[in-house]
Amino acid sequence: MEAPGLRERKKRRTREAIAEAAFALFRESGFDGVSVADIAAAAEVSKPTLFAYFPTKEDLVLRRFVDGGRGSALVVRERPPGTAALDALRRHFLDLLAERNPLTGLNDGAEAMTFHHLLYSTPALMAHLAGYMVDQERDLADALLASGEPSDEFTAHLVAAQVFSAQRILTYHNAQEIRGGRSADDVYPAAVARTETAFELLRSGSATSSRKS
Structure with missing residues (x-):
């Protein structure tokens, strides 16, 4: 069983990777020009995983x-x-x-x-x-x-x-x-x-x- 500290670090890294992928795409194509599927693919996570960290597409911009x-x-x-x-x-x-x-x-x-x-x-x-x-x-x-x-x-x-x-x-x-x-x-x-x-x-x-x- 992993220690809580390690789990939290992994979650933070995943969250940051998703946010960084989203911002790179938004910077290039704008908010409306990027889909959640595009972001999930760029971050190499599934859509359910993405939504577990960011419940809405807007949260990808705001919550960071x-x-x-x-x-x-x-x-x-x-x-x-x-x-x-x-x-x-x-x-x-x-x-x-x-x-x-x-x-x-x-x-x-x-x-x-x-x-x-x-x-x-x-x-x-x-x-x-x-x-x-x-x-x-x-x-x-x-x-x-x-x-x-x-x-x-x-x-x-x-x-x-x-x-x-x-x-x-x-x-x-x-x-x-x-x-x-x-x-x-x-x-x-x-x-x-x-x-x-x-x-x-x-x-x-x-x-x-x-x-x-």
Whole structure:
């Protein structure tokens, strides 16, 4: 019987091989020009094996990046004592920018650029991502409510929606500049400035909402 560690390593290698094969094909032929059968053949796995790792074709694009991040709800739950939830989320996004994390749009590597090109040119991917983000938004609202920032369910959901909308717009602007030919290093100062502006607006709006609630 294999040790769990070895099984997990084999599963990770298979998952990575499938994702790499998919991205190579998507880069060459676009999302709609590649079938699941094409990807399975390129990765040398069966279609049932592929679907065991990636339940949908859209997951082949999204989960490689989206699943790799530390969720906003976890950032709120694990923030240092005395740190406001929005401050923790702001710091986390700034840290991701500094790391050139693809989730921020501020990455000019080949895979990240392929990811964003596919995402913004394929309605099915945007729709699939929206569904995933709704779940993440609910988790953030629950974390905010549990932390008491804010203290009522309606405002918690409103703030969570605003946070995810702000992050989506920040990511879009970063990715658009990269796709326009600028390097991540060149875009970084403006990306930081936009992030500071966005979270300052969120902070002031959240404070106003809390006073009125």
